[in-house]
Amino acid sequence: MKTITILQQKGGVGKTTLTLNLALFFAKEGAKVAICDADSQGSLTDIADMLEGVDLVSVERVLAGQVDAQVLLIDTSPRNDIELPKLLAITDYALLPVRPGYLDALAMKATATILKASSVPKSGIVLNQVQHRNSVTRDVLDMLAKFDIPILMTRIGQRVSYTRSAMTNGVFGSDDEKAQQEISLLAMEIHYHL
Numbered sequence: 045m046k047t048i049t050i051l052q053q054k055g056g057v058g059k060t061t062l063t064l065n066l067a068l069f070f071a072k073e074g075a076k077v078a079i080c081d082a083d084s085q086g087s088l089t090d091i092a093d094m095l096e097g098v099d100l101v102s103v104e105r106v107l108a109g110q111v112d113a114q115v116l117l118i119d120t121s122p123r124n125d126i127e128l129p130k131l132l133a134i135t136d137y138a139l140l141p142v143r144p145g146y147l148d149a150l151a152m153k154a155t156a157t158i159l160k161a162s163s164v165p166k167s168g169i170v171l172n173q174v175q176h177r178n179s180v181t182r183d184v185l186d187m188l189a190k191f192d193i194p195i196l197m198t199r200i201g202q203r204v205s206y207t208r209s210a211m212t213n214g215v216f217g218s219d220d221e222k223a224q225q226e227i228s229l230l231a232m233e234i235h236y237h238l
């Protein structure tokens with residue numbers, strides 16, 4: 045099993061949105077997929093029933109090593125919960141979504157510190173809610189580069205289909221082909237690094 049944990053101490057950057065869309069992509073490709081909602085706000089738990097072919101598993105089961113899946117995606121909270129280090133200890137790949145603003149990049153420091161203190165072997169930053177090519181400026185990229193975490197080539201655009209993706213069984217249940225392509229590329233890029 046490969047475990048991918050989505051984390052970012054800043055709220056509202058797309059952790060839950062990317063977790064559910066990546067889970068649905070891997071499931072669509074025929075993998076046995078599980079998701080874990082490590083955020084006590086439980087927004088992923090609330091919609092888990094609607095996600096086709098994806099099993100919801102508890103933090104307790106994950107930490108007990110009782111998950112039977114090929115891919116496990118863990119959605120985390122924007123607070124440094126006590127389980128986070130334990131979850132990172134069993135993580136193969138950490139995905140850090142960040143919005144392309146200078147202050148957003150600066151706010152990654154807390155997450156980068158947590159990640160550095162863990163033993164996660166591979167990680168990547170994904171730019172999310174990118175409005176257009178020019179919105180990712182040099183100063184943002186320079187700031188992100190300081191954290192010494194690879195920046196993924198795939199960028200996720202700001203699209204209504206992502207906002208609605210909890211209701212449509214992911215962007216694959218919408219007719220937004222650009223969003224579908226972005227999620228496919230992101231999943232393949234992560235898979236390549238795993």
Ligand SMILES: Nc1ncnc2c1ncn2[C@@H]1O[C@H](COP(=O)(O)OP(=O)(O)OP(=O)(O)O)[C@@H](O)[C@H]1O
Binds near residue numbers: 057
């Ligand atoms: N690429 C995108 N395009 C448009 N809207 C997006 C995109 N990514 C996320 N959103 C929207 O931004 C909001 C925050 O996203 P989401 O809940 O996934 O963030 P989060 O990091 O899980 O937040 P929290 O830290 O509170 O758990 C949601 O309304 C979501 O629909």
Ligand SMILES: [Mg+2]
Binds near residue numbers: 059087120
């Ligand atoms: Mg969330």
